[in-house]
Amino acid sequence: MKDAIFEVNNVSFSYEEANEKAMDQVSLSVPEGAFYAVLGQNGSGKSTLAKLLNGLYLPTSGQVLVCGMDTADEKNTWDIRQNAGMVFQNPDNQIVATIVEDDVAFGLENIGVAPTQMPGRIEQALLDVGMLEFRERAPHTLSGGQKQRIAIAGILAMEPRAIIFDEATAMLDPQGRKEVFAAVQKLNREKGITVLWITHFMEEAAQCQHVYIMEDGRIVMEGAPEEVFSLPEKMQALRLDAPAAARLAHRLREAGMPLKAGLLHMEETAKEVARACKLNSKA
């Protein structure tokens, strides 16, 4: 097995003013190059987990290792944040500069990259998210999806090994959501960047390799999406809806249609239904 990028061991965390734990005995592990999802309702602790993963918060107990470095050790902080970038939910509240290029440069300036090396890295990062032609635009003239891709470019330029996305598509329209998710899939596939995709959209989680489901600061279920989403009753108990296709397949199975297990996506479900119908008409 490859080395783990994120290694969380029995971590608990509570906010100062709160008496309940926002994070309760959480353990998880994300291997290098993986595309994992964290799924949960509002208030289940997803953002708290994200902030624990790059040292914005430190665990009350337990240990968080990023690329083998302990977040609790102050001298690792900047190394950790450079290796594990983070994209947040609101596209407007994470862009610092008034020009796209300058914003992508922000992280590079912070880690002290030589000015002569910056233009090349900025260009490559913008190219990787398909935003190169917008390099001289003012961020407020861009769409939500475009702003999120700029935010991703700002992280990419720092050449991280992993990126945490904390509901990066939650405030976007369906078009923007698709364009950002596709850009991230491409980065994972072509650049081998480890992705931790935090979301409350089933459809997105269903396209990841492994899903952690959170509730009340705990991880209540985990596994490959095919396993996790094939238990609609269990999902319902957690107040989560399985992807529409999975729910449809489940109902059809209940109604007596012989469909194979682990159906998550509309297209494969449609094909499977068509196959079952053909079998039926032949018989």
Place this chain on the structure above:
Amino acid sequence: MLSDMTLGQYYPVKSTVHSLDPRMKIILLILAIVAVFTAGNSLAFLPVAAYIVLASRLSNVPFKMLLKGIRPLRFILIFTVVLNIFFLPGETVWLDLGFAKITKEAVITAIHYGIRLILLVMFSSLLTLTTAPVTLTDGLERLLSPLAKIRFPAHEMAMMMTIALRFIPTLLEEADKIMKAQSARGADFESGNLLARAKAMVPLLVPLFVSAFRRAGDLAMAMEARCYHGGKGRTRLHVLKMKKNDYIALLSMAVLLASVILISRFL
């Protein structure tokens, strides 16, 4: 309605003046202010006026853009001049009104005050018209950075200005949205006396402030996640470098300053 507000007054064309180093332009402005205040007689204003005309020519900014900055100040301008005409002391009495005398010296000095004010506005306008706000901030930061030794927060101030510039359009957009939402529910922002209008602003300002604070918290988090830790050890994408034109501009300003001093002294 808020979207009509333009941000700063940068006039984006290409010119010799636009391409000068922002640090040099700030220094030139300071020297120009010195020249304006050094001018001691009417003749001494001539080279200063000639300089601003020439500079505006080189900047490809229409001269009337420079004059536009004076409009909002016209009342202060008239008020200053008139007040000084009445109350400055002088010898050669032109008109005796009983409660005040109008003298030749007072009229001349008052007119000089007016000219100074106009020239000051024009020189500062030339700077802001030919320098993008972010570039200006950059220049200020680097001019002031030696003061970091005495704990002057040059980097922090520049960062604050950059963020303000970045968020003004976002907040204006948001204010516009809130205003429309409140208008749809019958709020009236445009009629009534000053007090009524100020009252109508409360339901606009409260949500705007709440959201601005939330944004500030989010942004601080995002900046930290991108390894921001103050100005120490930070490099910059845009490297400022003085070029030949910058030194020529400085030389021209020195010539102006010298001629103003000479004319004020000896003519």
